[in-house]
Amino acid sequence: MRSVHRAFDVLKVLELAQQPLRLTDIAQRTALHVATTQRLVGVLTDHGYASRHANGYTAGPAALSTAHAFATTSPLRLVARPVLEEVATATGLTASLYVRVQDTRVLIDRVEGGQRPHYSLPIGERLPLYPGAAGKVFLAGDPDNDLGKIADELQPITFADGTVLDASAIHSDLQRIRDNGFATSVDERRFDTTAVAALIRDTADRPLGSIGLTGATHSLGDVGAGALPADVRRAAQAIGSRVPAGA
């Protein structure tokens, strides 16, 4: 399955680039031979997952179809929707649903609690696992150790406010999250953004995703002390219990 893996490596490179990439660029970033890259990009293009333009390749329209299919069939997403809406209106915060993909998380759905709805929803956004409450819960709650090593290999993290965390600080943070059953984040990824998040587990206790509640730091007090932790945990529990279990 080497070639298939490589095809998706190419696709990932196209996804991460915010601009069209020339064939040589792709070959460089994937560390593949140019000829190989060309063949792979060709197949991607045939199927619509890559597009060719004047100045290079980008991701292609077929991804939209597949995403549409995912959005309409994913049991987790379907089950979570009403819960997100409920908790968003109850708290007035923005409720976000994430799923882990490899060593990243992807925003699957979002319900704005506040007044002004955002213009372009960043659904589909890929974010790291560490900075951010809704990512940390994945690291903290991983049953196998495949994420354990990810946590070990984490470089010292710099927060949006300039704080720097070394490995031991990260580990104690994760331990606290495990103990509490929820994570918090204050200005970690973004200035003036505070979040509380919990891991969603199915009835067999396997992690399915995470839910986060986000608001402006200046309008929220010490989130750990208020009712929000209980709210997210309840929401996460509600979602998990409604998803049919099974690997």
Place this chain on the structure above:
Amino acid sequence: MRSVHRAFDVLKVLELAQQPLRLTDIAQRTALHVATTQRLVGVLTDHGYASRHANGYTAGPAALSTAHAFATTSPLRLVARPVLEEVATATGLTASLYVRVQDTRVLIDRVEGGQRPHYSLPIGERLPLYPGAAGKVFLAGDPDNDLGKIADELQPITFADGTVLDASAIHSDLQRIRDNGFATSVDERRFDTTAVAALIRDTADRPLGSIGLTGATHSLGDVGAGALPADVRRAAQAIGSRVPAGA
């Protein structure tokens, strides 16, 4: 690249199924050996393009990321946006942007002209090339003959109103579209839905996509006679001229 092709065949099957599919189902629909299917689905799952649930596999969350990347980088989409908005408000109709993917079209963007915005935008929807104005223009305007044979192989089409078209009727329809430079559709795919569409070509005359204006049949007269054809053609021209050409 056989295995890579097959991987995307599997992905397409997952996309087209509106429900989770068991491994055996996928193998059946792709006409692949079960073992092969399993390996391919495994890779898809690793990269997040497939998800495993209690009762089978669906498309996966990574497609959302890729779709997000496409939506934010596709030159066509970026260039078309303002034109769609303009023509939608000018005509009061819904303006849709399609791209061809193999023998289908995919809805890339849409601006509602009317009052009530739809709840879930069907962006990413995959539709056939024949029934529907915005699909027919691809068949009519194909420079090479790869779509010519698709048109030849079209089965007799049944419209939403029950009309049936045989091969020769289809061909004369396509010829008329070529002559006019636009296509119309009255209750073809949906009852009480009329559309006018035009092909978008880049400055080198290569087809890039299509734009369609849609409204209720009962509120539109004979669309071929009014100003709409000129409107779509102008919009298509505007978009095409602003996209940097180059294969």
Place this chain on the structure above:
DNA sequence: ATCCTAATTATCACTGTATGAAATATCCAT
């Protein structure tokens, strides 16, 4: 609980396909 069937995972020898070096062609800038 127990059996039976169906579905999923693992094993492995063979074959055909993906690979990458090199050569050729194409594009762009000067």
Place this chain on the structure above:
DNA sequence: ATGGATATTTCATACAGTGATAATTAGGAT
């Protein structure tokens, strides 16, 4: 025009993907 970079084609070799078979697991019925 000329040169340099990028893209495409060709081809012999190695090895990765294939699918028949077997082992295992899960699901349903009794």
